[in-house]
Amino acid sequence: MINNDKIYKKAIVRTPGHSIKNGITSAKLGVPDYKKARAQHREYIQALEKCGLEVTVIEALEEYPDSVFIEDTALLTPACAIITNPGAPSRRGETRAMRSVLSAFYKNIEIIKNPGIVDAGDILNVGDHYYIGISERTNQNGAEQIIGFLQEYGYSGSTIRIQNVLHLKTVKHCLVV
Numbered sequence: 001m002i003n004n005d006k007i008y009k010k011a012i013v014r015t016p017g018h019s020i021k022n023g024i025t026s027a028k029l030g031v032p033d034y035k036k037a038r039a040q041h042r043e044y045i046q047a048l049e050k051c052g053l054e055v056t057v058i059e060a061l062e063e064y065p066d067s068v069f070i071e072d073t074a075l076l077t078p079a080c081a082i083i084t085n086p087g088a089p090s091r092r093g094e095t096r097a098m099r100s101v102l103s104a105f106y107k108n109i110e111i112i113k114n115p116g117i118v119d120a121g122d123i124l125n126v127g128d129h130y131y132i133g134i135s136e137r138t139n140q141n142g143a144e145q146i147i148g149f150l151q152e153y154g155y156s157g158s159t160i161r162i163q164n165v166l167h168l169k170t171v172k173h174c175l176v177v
Contacts, residue, residue, distance in 0.1 A: 011053045012101060016041050016068040017060030024066055024088055041068070058101055064094045072119040072137075073098045075130075075146065079153035080108035082146060084118040087137030091119075110149045116142030122162070130157040 016037040023032065048055050061067040066088070073094050075082040081102045083095050095111075102109055112118050122133035123146065130150055132143040140159070147157035 008053060010056065010105070011048045012056045012058065012070060012105075013041070013045060013048070014058050014068050014070040015060045017062040017065065019060075019062045019065040020068060022065040024090065037068070056101075056104075058097075061094060061097060064091060066091055067094045069121070070094075070098075072121050074102060075118075075120045075123050076102075076106075077125075077150070077153065077155060079155075080110055080149065081106040082110045082112065082120075082149050084120050085112040085114065085116055085142060087117040087119050087135070087139075108153070112142055112145050115139070116145045118142035118146055128155050130155060132157055132159050133162040134159050135162050 016034065018034050020034060020037050021031045045055050045057065058070075066072075072086055072091065073084055075084065083098050083102070086092050086094065099109060099111075117137065117139050118132075119135075119137040122135050122138040124131045124133075130146070132138060132146055134140060134143060143157075143159045147159075150157045
């Protein structure tokens with residue numbers, strides 16, 4: 001049985017900027033093609049809308065080349081939004097813009113503070129539990145702050161160490177011990 005309260009109804013996306021070509025990468029795929037990125041982004045929006053989601057599109061942040069990967073800047077739960085403190089120093093300024101965007105959707109907004117760092121791409125939600133990957137982009141302090149906020153709103157969380165991948169959500173196979 002599907003619990004309709006848990007089905008996503010809205011999505012927030014950020015338009016890729018021309019600066020995307022200057023983004024962080026460890027892949028050997030070459031420089032991103034701006035026109036192709038924009039076309040793919042439009043297709044992504046269409047796919048979300050086809051799934052029945054109401055899509056809010058926010059403008060590019062040219063000063064932050066990786067800002068199209070908006071998921072890393074906030075963890076969104078049914079009860080609250082948690083603005084992260086990204087692990088890559090070049091991405092930390094992206095979070096300032098998120099508070100005003102999220103205030104249109106959430107009355108409860110929490111913020112991760114130094115020395116905690118978190119990329120929400122390291123957080124996987126399963127029911128009311130959140131698995132937080134400890135990685136180069138998410139440290140123990142940041143994970144503990146996330147878990148503390150989650151517990152305030154009736155959720156639970158735990159950590160898992162990950163290696164040789166960018167984010168927990170990019171792991172193909174995982175053994176939780």
